[in-house]
């Protein structure tokens with residue numbers, strides 16, 4: 001990887017700190033001029049990023065450009081795409097892996113000497129195409145000869161959030177007669193509620209786990225297999241697997257078909273691999289899955305531009321850093337004005353917070369500045385009737401990224417009181433952006449809006465598979481570029497290990513207790529509180545387990 005230095009040692013850092021003492025005041029009459037709104041737009045990958053409502057001017061943007069240049073953010077992004085070991089902490093035990101999720105969508109320019117990762121992605125895409133063609137033609141059918149109509153996706157975290165968000169976003173493009181359901185939580189009620197109404201004889205189950213060892217997923221797979229057996233069905237004729245090569249789940253004998261994802265693809269970056277592909281291919285058809293990949297690929301290419309005014313991901317990354325490190329804002333709300341994107345923020349929470357919720361540099365030293373913000377959000381306009389009070393008048397300034405579309409997905413809209421629903425949605429989106437930025441003076445303090453609440457509008461024509469691919473890649477690339485500027489490792493997730501280790505230790509004690517002849521079935525201590533001390537959970541643990 002190119003040179004990496006802590007952000008606060010870069011010359012532009014001090015300059016930006018100075019500028020942040022007097023950020024642009026958007027509430028001054030005329031500050032948000034039509035010319036500003038017209039020029040502060042960055043196009044790329046099918047999206048337009050409107051950032052006139054951020055507290056930046058050309059001088060700040062120039063310094064942010066310098067910060068990006070001095071950190072070598074785009075060079076690091078290019079090195080990542082070309083196979084550098086970007087997932088590592090120097091001099092310490094770490095994952096030490098390449099980061100090649102972009103290779104899963106780098107399929108659109110065939111070259112004679114294709115990189116290994118792209119060739120592997122292409123092979124899996126071809127295997128999936130063949131499998132889906134067999135389903136379509138009826139060569140592969142349920143044991144009673146019927147077609148498969150439903151698919152239950154079992155996976156958690158990166159093997160659930162992105163794929164689920166994209167499925168929900170693109171239901172308008174679903175193949176008729178095909179539905180997908182999701183089980184993630186180890187809560188037995190999640191599996192029970194999903195499985196109960198299904199005709200299992202016409203259902204496929206797609207078990208997704210890169211490690212092939214995740215407690216929740218393996219447990220839910222067993223619950224699902226038991227349900228199939230109880231219905232007199234052979235799980236081997238219904239169950240699919242997506243897993244890492246050589247993982248404990250990588251056993252084709254247990255599955256109707258098994259697909260691979262690879263070490264160099266992190267869970268939260270895996271939607272465009274077979275992790276999302278098998279389920280999305282079933283639901284939307286292969287052409288739409290390829291459109292998703294194409295949209296992501298176009299956005300990936302746009303992230304290679306060194307100029308932030310012409311690179312949507314770099315622009316979002318640097319505006320985020322301005323708000324986080326220089327204006328001191330703790331959180332980021334992502335508010336899509338699209339019902340179809342109602343789980344997208346949940347995916348982005350993981351993508352951003354698991355990637356950039358870090359406090360050491362890639363050299364293992366404590367970082368001397370803030371890293372990833374708290375990301376949250378909800379679909380608009382629903383959110384307007386819930387938490388917007390705080391973002392307009394609360395004591396915390398919440399930067400916002402709005403996402404909106406000019407057209408609806410289904411094309412079934414109605415003009416009521418001279419406007420369509422889509423126009424109402426877009427009008428609300430634009431109004432919120434302006435109200436947050438400009439505010440409103442008022443003699444009555446309760447009706448005063450302070451303004452200067454920074455926000456960005458991400459606009460596209462319509463939420464299609466290609467646009468969805470673009471949005472996915474936009475955020476993945478934004479997060480990676482921020483990590484490069486902050487000099488942190490955005491690709492590991494050590495912070496989720498400790499809780500898992502302690503839960504496993506407690507489960508060992510639950511299991512041991514069950515074998516004790518004097519065990520009362522948990523009558524006296526159903527939650528296992530008494531075991532916390534026995535299991536050694538009340539003192540700082542020293543156990544170290546390798547990451548799956």
Ligand code: G6Q
Pocket residue numbers: 156157158159208209210211212213214217266267268269354493548
């Ligand atoms: C994502 C994380 C994590 C992971 C899940 C599921 O980047 O690594 O959310 O995706 O823990 O892991 P498996 O796919 O291995 O079951």
